[in-house]
Amino acid sequence: MKKIGFLSFGHWTPSPQSQTRSAGDALLQSIDLAVAAEELGVDGAYFRVHHFARQLASPFPLLAAVGAKTSRIEIGTAVIDMRYENPLYMAEDAGAADLIAGGRLQLGISRGSPEQVIDGWRHFGYQPSEGETESDMARRHAEVLLDVLRGEGFAEPNPRPMFPNPPGLLRLEPHSAGLRERIWWGASSNATAVWAAKLGMNLQSSTLKDDETGLPFHVQQADQIRAYREAWKAAGHMREPRVSVSRSIFALVDDRDRMYFGGGNKQEDQIGFIDDKTRAIFGRSYAAAPDVLVEQLAKDEAIAEADTLLLTVPNQLGVEYNAHVIEAILKHVAPALGWR
Template identity: 80%
Template sequence: MKKIGFLSFGHWSNSAHSATRSASDVLLQSIDLAVAAEELGVDGAYFRVHHFAQQLASPFPLLAAVGARTKRIEIGTGVIDMRYENPFYMAEDAGAADLISGGRLQLGISRGSPEQVIEGWRHFGYVPAGGESDADMGRRHGEVFFELLKGQGFARPNPRPMFPNPPGLLRLEPFSEGLRERIWWGSGADATAVWAAKKGMNLQSSTLKADESGEPFHVQQAKQIRAYRAAWQEAGHKREPRVSVSRSIFALVNDQDRAYFGRGDDSDQIGVIDNMRAVFGRSYAAEPDRLIEQLRADEGIAEADTLLLTVPNQLGVDYNAHVLESILTQVAPALGWR
């Protein structure tokens, strides 16, 4: 069995071919897609975070709205760029959104991806400390946030407060019990996956990673996940971790599917990202029988307990619901995911 969710980058463009012409369109349709996905039996609604781009950026209002409109589906991110985040304010936002959803938040955080602007985090007021890189700063912010979610008091109370305080040091409020176990680290390399395991975070492994062996993407990803699980066990954590992978997967079941995705590239791609040689995982688009065989050979998917399907959000809610339903009904059962 495998949890299956969708991952939306939340693109919009003022184009006649786009169903999302504005930020308002993207936000409202994201909520509608989460509702439709829940009705179909999808397990998770996840959203990407990109700053300075015509894409989803501020996750917590959206997550709270989705939480208020749904009852069962997991609600998450993949990922929040921690170089841009104040961990203290974020802990309050996350606690509130989790309480609104009834404890369904699954927050993916990381050091982030290549940016639209030069050192965009500086515009948000954040500068790496002496000797730090921006990636180091992102991990530091992530560690502080993760520590705050323990809910332990750390701030000295005012002896003459406006309202009565509980005894002892104060923590941030609202606090949501259990959220800390639902934090994921987005890793693009084996070393950061091991780091996340030692810290006690779940793992999100995306559609690209550092090319560390020259092997196919799915093989490298499977090795990364196995290294993560070994480090988790060695660290002695008491619970079982969760691991997700992301894929672009389309079952071609009608002429519209074939028109959109019937000519896709079915091989890994090699590129350079942040001065790092990276391997980008292939997309899958085929008739259901052929698709099942292709996915059965994907070692990365086999190692994960959660699969996030990247959706073409600019094609609209109805078409994306169709994409998800096709995978759930015509592909997932044959692979033992359902």
């Protein structure tokens, strides 16, 4: 059995070819797609966060709204860029969204990807400390978030407060018990996957990874997952970790599918540089008739290693079509692979 969710970047553009022409469209359609996905039996609704872009940005109002409109589906991010985050304010927002959702939040965080503007996090008021890189800063913010999510008091109370305080040091409120164990780290390298395991975070691995061995993408990703699990076991954590991978997978079952995705583009891994120093490998997309997809996906080692699969969706094609894309995988592909 494998949990299956969708992952939306929430793209929008005023183009007449888009079904999602404004930020409002992107947000409201994200809620509608989560509701539709829950009705289909999907396990998770996940959203990507990018700043300075015509995409989903501040995630917590959206997560809270999805939580209020649904009752069962997991609600998450993949991922929030921690270079931009105040971890204490984030803990309050996350606690509130998780309480609204009844403890269904699965919060993916990471160092983030190259952004639309130069050093965008500086505009948010953050900069690395002396001798620290922006990646170090993101990990430092993550460690602070993990610490305060434990729910332990750390702030000295005012002796003359506006409202009566409980005894002892004060913690951030609202606190949602259990959220600390539902934090995921989006790792692009094996080393950061191991670091996440030591800190007790679940692992998210996307369709982009540092090219560390020259092997096919899915093999490198599977190796990363195994290194993560070994580090988790060595750290002595008491619970089982969760691991997700994301893929673009389209079952070609009608003329619309063949029109949109039947061209055969991106059927192989791609190599590129995400910055001046980092050579990355980008995983292939899958688009084929269901029986062909089953054969192809059975050879994907990383999907086999993961307990959760996130299907990236073309959100600008509208809620109805994206629900169809998800349903086609659930109906025609997942059962044959033993995922359902």
